[in-house]
Amino acid sequence: MSIWSLILEALKALRAGESLAAVFEQFRSEPERRVGFAIGVIALGAKMAKADGRVTRDEVTAFREVFQIAKEDEAAAARVFNLARQDVAGFEDYAKSVKKMYGTDCRPLMDLLDGLFHIAMADGEYHPGEDAFLARVAEIFDVNDRAFRALRARYVPEALRDPYDVLGVTPDAPLSEIKLAYRTLVRETHPDRMIARGVPEEALQLANDRMSEINAAWDEISAERAA
Secondary structure: OOHHHHHHHHHHHHHOOOOHHHHHHOOOOHHHHHHHHHHHHHHHHHHHOOOOOOOOHHHHHHHHHHOOOOHHHHHHHHHHHHHHHHOOOOHHHHHHHHHHHHOOOOHHHHHHHHHHHHHHOOOOOOOHHHHHHHHHHHHHOOOOHHHHHHHHHHHOOOOOOOHHHHHOOOOOOOHHHHHHHHHHHHHHOOHHHHHHOOOOHHHOHHHHHHHHHHHHHHHHHHHHHHO
16 A cells, blocks of 8 residues: 555545544554654645635645655546645644654754745745744644744745754854764655655655755855955
8 A cells, every 4th residue: 555545544534433543553663654654744845725715726836846746646646635635724734743752852843844935935925824834833843943943944036044943053063073963864854764754755856955955055154264
C-alpha cells in the first residue's frame, strides 16, 4: 500500500468521526511517522491555502512540488488534498497533534513549516493571513523567533535575510562556533537524516533549497569575517 493510500485511509477515519488524537497516535513510531508528517503538511497546507481567502491552482501545484507524486499515485494524492481541504477540524488542532507526535524534536516540525512556506508563496504573494497562520503554527510547534524569521526570509523576498539567523547563531559568536553550527545543519539536512526523522521520501525536494541557503549563509559570513 502506497503512502497516499495510507494517508487517504487516515483522513477517511477523521471524516468518519475518529478523533485527531487517535489518528495521529498510530503514527508515533518511527516507520509510520512519514505518514503523520505527510498528513500534517497536507491538512495544514490545505487550510493555509484558504488563509488569504482563496485556493489557487498555483497553491495546489506547489503542494505537488513539495511531494513528488508518482503517476500511479496521482489519483489518491488528489483525493487526499481534497479531503483535507473539506475537513472541519481547525488548523490549530492539527498543529497540536503533529507537535504531540514529535514531542520535543523540533527538526521535523521545521521541515513541515518549510513545506508550508513553499505552498504559501506559490502564488507569488505573502498574505498577512498566511503570515498569521504560519506564525501561530510555529508557536504551537515551539519554533523560536530566530528560526521562524530565517525560514520566512528564505521564501519572502521583502523579508530581511540574516545569515546568522539561517545558521542559528548570534553575530558575536566566534567563527569556530559558527562553523560547527554550519556543519551540523549540513548533516541534519542530508536526505538520509530527514527520512530518519519522518520526512517522506516524496518530500525530499525540501532539502535542496535548504542546503543552498545554508551554504550561502556560511559563504557570506566567511567572506565577512575574512575581510
